[in-house]
Amino acid sequence: MLGKALSRWTLAWFASGLAFLLAALAMAAFGLAGPGRWSEGWALAAVHLFALGWLCQMMLGSLIQFVPVLTARPLVLPRLALPALVLCGAGTLSLAGGFLALEGWPTGALLAMGPVLLGLAFGLAMLMLGGTLIAARAWRTGDGSTVLLALLALPLLWATGAGMGWAFGGIAWGAALLPDGLSLHVLLGAGLWLTLAGMGVSYRLFPMFLIAPDRSGPLRRAALIAAVLALVLLLGALGVLLAGGDPLPLTAGCGLACTLATGLYLAEIRRIWQSRRAPVPETNMQWSRAALGFLAMAALLTAPGLILGGPWAEAAIFVALAGWLSTLTLAQMVKITSFLTWIQVFAPLIGRAKVPMVHDLTDARAAGRSLALWVAGVLAGTLALALQVPALFDMAALALLLAALLHGRELIAIRRLRHLSETARPAGLPPMILPPTDRRSHHDIPRPASA
Ligand code: HEM
Structure with missing residues (x-):
C-alpha cells in the first residue's frame, strides 16, 4: 500500500526534523521570536530551524519514501539519502548560527557556508527525486507533475535565500533582492516548494487512506496550470527586481495564482473526501481537515x-x-x-x-x-x-x-x-531511528504491496 520498498533513512529524516521543530519552538517560547521582530537574528534563526530543519527535512524524507510509490519504481541513487540528510542538517545549523551575526556574534562565516551545504543537500535530493520522476515520465500524471513542479521551485528558493545570505558578504545581486525579494523567497519556500509537494503527495495518499477512487481529473490539471502560472509570474517578478524595477504587480499576480491553485486543490480534495468508502476516517485524516x-x-x-x-x-x-x-x-x-x-x-x-x-x-x-x-x-x-x-x-x-x-x-x-499487549509484541524490536544493520531487511528492496 504505502510503499513497495522502505527507504533506509526515512525515520532518521523524521527524527532530525522533530529535533529541529523542538529547537525552533523552544526559541520562540523563550521569547526570541515574535510579532514585528522577524528580521532580528534570533528570529531568523528560529524561522529557518522551523522551515528548513523541520518542514524541508520532513518533506524531503517523505518524498524519498513516496516518490517510488508515485512512480512504481525504485529510487534512483538511494545511497545519497544519508549524505543529503547530513548536509541538510549541517546547512540548516550553519545558516541559523550565521543569522546570529546580526546580533553581533562572530558567526558571519557560517552565513556564507550555510547556503553552500544546503545547496549540496538539495542537489543530492534532486538527483534522487528528480531522477526517479523523470525516469518514470512522471509529468504524465497529476501527482507526479505536481511534485516535479515543486522540485523546480527548490533551486529558485535556494538561489533567493543564498543571494540574501551572501548579500551580507557584499554580493551585489543578492543585495538587490533585499527587501522586496523577501516575499518572493517566502512564496517560493512555503508556496511553490512545500505546498505543491504536499499537494502532489496527498493526491496519492488521501485516496489510499480514505479508500476512495484515485483518478486524475480536470481539477488537478487546472490546479497545476495555475501553479505553473504562479511560477512564471514569480520568475518575471524576480527578473524585474534584479533589473531594478518594482516587482509588486507581478508578485501580487503570483500570489493570486497561488490562491487560485489552492482553491482548485481544495475542491479536488473535497471530491476525494465525498467519494470515500472509509466509514470513519482515522486520526491522521480527521486532523488533516484542520490542516486543509x-x-x-x-x-x-x-x-x-x-x-x-x-x-x-x-x-x-x-x-x-x-x-x-x-x-x-x-x-x-x-x-x-x-x-x-x-x-x-x-x-x-x-x-x-x-x-x-x-x-x-x-x-x-x-x-x-x-x-x-x-x-x-x-x-x-x-x-x-x-x-x-x-x-x-x-x-x-x-x-x-x-x-x-x-x-x-x-x-x-x-x-x-507500547500500545500492543505483551503477547502481541515480538521479542526483538528494530532500532528506533537508524536502519537495521542487516541490509537484506525490508529497506530499499522491492516488496509486494501489502497491508
Ligand atoms: C522552505 C524554506 C524557507 C522558508 C519558508 C523561508 C522563510 C523565510 C522568511 C519568512 C524570511 C523573512 C523573515 C523576515 O525578515 O520577515 C526569510 C529570510 C531569509 N531567508 Fe529564508 N526561508 C526558507 C529557506 C531559505 C534558504 C534555503 C535559505 C538559504 C539558502 C534562506 C535564507 C534566508 C535569508 C538569508 C533571509 C534573510 C533576509 C534578510 O532579512 O536579510 N532561506 N526566509
Whole structure:
C-alpha cells in the first residue's frame, strides 16, 4: 500500500526534523521570536530551524519514501539519502548560527557556508527525486507533475535565500533582492516548494487512506496550470527586481495564482473526501481537515499579506508554515510511522503468526490530544500576530512546544509497540531511528504491496 520498498533513512529524516521543530519552538517560547521582530537574528534563526530543519527535512524524507510509490519504481541513487540528510542538517545549523551575526556574534562565516551545504543537500535530493520522476515520465500524471513542479521551485528558493545570505558578504545581486525579494523567497519556500509537494503527495495518499477512487481529473490539471502560472509570474517578478524595477504587480499576480491553485486543490480534495468508502476516517485524516482549513486561511491571507505586509504577512506566513504544513505533517506522521513500523516488524511474520492491524500500533486518542493542542496553539499564535501581542505569541509557542513533545512521545510509543499487549509484541524490536544493520531487511528492496 504505502510503499513497495522502505527507504533506509526515512525515520532518521523524521527524527532530525522533530529535533529541529523542538529547537525552533523552544526559541520562540523563550521569547526570541515574535510579532514585528522577524528580521532580528534570533528570529531568523528560529524561522529557518522551523522551515528548513523541520518542514524541508520532513518533506524531503517523505518524498524519498513516496516518490517510488508515485512512480512504481525504485529510487534512483538511494545511497545519497544519508549524505543529503547530513548536509541538510549541517546547512540548516550553519545558516541559523550565521543569522546570529546580526546580533553581533562572530558567526558571519557560517552565513556564507550555510547556503553552500544546503545547496549540496538539495542537489543530492534532486538527483534522487528528480531522477526517479523523470525516469518514470512522471509529468504524465497529476501527482507526479505536481511534485516535479515543486522540485523546480527548490533551486529558485535556494538561489533567493543564498543571494540574501551572501548579500551580507557584499554580493551585489543578492543585495538587490533585499527587501522586496523577501516575499518572493517566502512564496517560493512555503508556496511553490512545500505546498505543491504536499499537494502532489496527498493526491496519492488521501485516496489510499480514505479508500476512495484515485483518478486524475480536470481539477488537478487546472490546479497545476495555475501553479505553473504562479511560477512564471514569480520568475518575471524576480527578473524585474534584479533589473531594478518594482516587482509588486507581478508578485501580487503570483500570489493570486497561488490562491487560485489552492482553491482548485481544495475542491479536488473535497471530491476525494465525498467519494470515500472509509466509514470513519482515522486520526491522521480527521486532523488533516484542520490542516486543509489552515491552507484555505493562508490562501485568503496571501493577497493582503503581499500588498499590506506587516501583521497580515506575519499571520499569513505563520498559518502556512505552522498551520497548514505542520498540522498535515504531524497528523500524517502518526500513520506513516505506524505503517513503517508494521512493515519492519510484522510483515515478515504474515502467514506464520497472528499479526495486529496497522492502526493497533497507535493510541488514536493520545495522537488526537496532541494534535488538538497543536491546532489551538496555531490559532492563538495567528491571533497574536494579527493583533501584534507578544505575550500571547509566547504562550502560543509554549502550547506548540508542549504539543510537539506529546506528539513525539506518541511516535516513540508507536516505534516501541507500547500500545500492543505483551503477547502481541515480538521479542526483538528494530532500532528506533537508524536502519537495521542487516541490509537484506525490508529497506530499499522491492516488496509486494501489502497491508
Ligand atoms: C522552505 C524554506 C524557507 C522558508 C519558508 C523561508 C522563510 C523565510 C522568511 C519568512 C524570511 C523573512 C523573515 C523576515 O525578515 O520577515 C526569510 C529570510 C531569509 N531567508 Fe529564508 N526561508 C526558507 C529557506 C531559505 C534558504 C534555503 C535559505 C538559504 C539558502 C534562506 C535564507 C534566508 C535569508 C538569508 C533571509 C534573510 C533576509 C534578510 O532579512 O536579510 N532561506 N526566509
